[in-house]
Amino acid sequence: MTMTVLxxxxxxxxxxxxxxxxxxxxxxxxxxxxxxDQIELAKATEAGLPFQRIKYRRVRDLESxxxxxxxxxxxxRPWWTQDRDGSVLLWIKYGNQVLELQRGKPAIRVASAADLxxxxxxxxxxxxxxxxxKVIEAAVNQFKKRFNK
Numbered sequence: 001m002t003m004t005v006l007x008x009x010x011x012x013x014x015x016x017x018x019x020x021x022x023x024x025x026x027x028x029x030x031x032x033x034x035x036x037d038q039i040e041l042a043k044a045t046e047a048g049l050p051f052q053r054i055k056y057r058r059v060r061d062l063e064s065x066x067x068x069x070x071x072x073x074x075x076x077r078p079w080w081t082q083d084r085d086g087s088v089l090l091w092i093k094y095g096n097q098v099l100e101l102q103r104g105k106p107a108i109r110v111a112s113a114a115d116l117x118x119x120x121x122x123x124x125x126x127x128x129x130x131x132x133x134k135v136i137e138a139a140v141n142q143f144k145k146r147f148n149k
Contacts, residue, residue, distance in 0.1 A: 035120055037053050043117060046113065052076065055072050057069065079093055092108070
């Protein structure tokens with residue numbers, strides 16, 4: 001019995017469609033990135049500086065068919081506001097939806113604007129640990145329902 005080249009490889013059953021579907025990992029990473037933007041915005045606000053996120057967009061020149069990437073500045077809206085008592089109310093958003101971290105309590109009260117960066121870093125660590133996976137999936141499913149009427 002002779003051994004063929006293909007028999008030296010490990011063959012497995014797989015579903016290509018399942019591999020293409022964006023999983024909770026990519027949803028989690030999207031939220032981590034947006035919280036990172038909020039951290040940078042909070043640092044810039046504390047320092048009194050403006051902050052704009054830079055995205056790269058591909059632009060095709062119609063005459064030469066050449067594709068180039070150009071930097072585009074996008075405005076980041078803060079997820080927080082100053083409360084009447086001087087504390088800061090912070091919302092965590094996935095897309096345009098406010099995530100309800102506890103039932104009936106979508107906002108986080110932060111003692112002062114100086115503590116905002118630390119609080120955002122704590123939430124970012126919780127997202128990395130997977131503590132908000134169910135909340136993220138619920139927000140995505142609610143978003144999908146609007147298109148499946």
